[in-house]
Amino acid sequence: MPNKNERFKTLLKQNGLKVTTQRILILEALEERPDKHLTAEEIYECVKEQNPDIGLATVYRTIQLLSELNLIDKLNLGDGYVRYEIGQLGREDQVQHHHHHLICLNCSNVFTVQDDLLETLEQRISEVMDFEVVDHEVKLYGYCKDCRNKPNKTEQKII
Amino acid sequence: MPNKNERFKTLLKQNGLKVTTQRILILEALEERPDKHLTAEEIYECVKEQNPDIGLATVYRTIQLLSELNLIDKLNLGDGYVRYEIGQLGREDQVQHHHHHLICLNCSNVFTVQDDLLETLEQRISEVMDFEVVDHEVKLYGYCKDCRNKPNKTEQKII
């Protein structure tokens, strides 16, 4: 996909970063799995398939960098791992779309929902609390369709 | 405060736990600071003032236990520490009150807002996604009143 690469290269250059194979591969790995919420270790495994020599430390350094530039988004599901997904600036369709995460307490799957209802909440908070909201993270815990329809409520963790 | 102690003792017994000085002190420490979002280390420091012999491991074990019983709530502000606050079951006024956290990106202070707007969101998600929401965690990032009014935007972290 030359298009992606070009986009990523441009994004990196725009931010004063050198274009390296590792950085491109990490961005690609996340872009190809927009709803997978990968951990550093998982990103490492993905990239290693195409670049076996990459080090885990590079992955950590890169995701930190990309996260600061908002090319990727941090996500904390509370399981001891920090997870990442491609961010708005890293996405091809730069549509403003806030999304929330639904986390199933049974199977641990994570679902993504688009929603802009929170804009009302943010506006209200601006007025009442005099607090300027610039970003938010919403996690909703509960039971997904499959687990609710299943008689047996014990299932493997998948995430 | 004999009332508090009695309440905590009852809560512990109801859950099949023994009543120990350490557990009571940890619950008290969190109850006395309802909006402080303490880390394990901070709880440890608080409790040590009254019980210098307590071990950090006990604090970790106890907060994990209390968290599972929903006597205290876990909170992850994304700064590498897991934080805790007294939960609804641990509170004297057992009023159902959902709250969100406003996190200032400048001074790192955390503010609590009461709001039940999310019930609308949860209801909508139940319908559209067939996902039964039982709990949620909402973090709003931005700039607080003080930091917005201050000309100088560099300040100590307080949390």
Next chain:
DNA sequence: TTGGGTGCAAAGGCTTTGCATGTGA
């Protein structure tokens, strides 16, 4: 009495850092 609870120290597990080498611009 006695099984759950605690303290201490060691071990775990994710993440960061130091340093020498490699490489994009």
Next chain:
DNA sequence: TCACATGCAAAGCCTTTGCACCCAA
């Protein structure tokens, strides 16, 4: 060329665990 980037291994840091002792019930 040369400052930035990478790999490797060691160190950091929060949290958990093993084990012997202690104490609430």
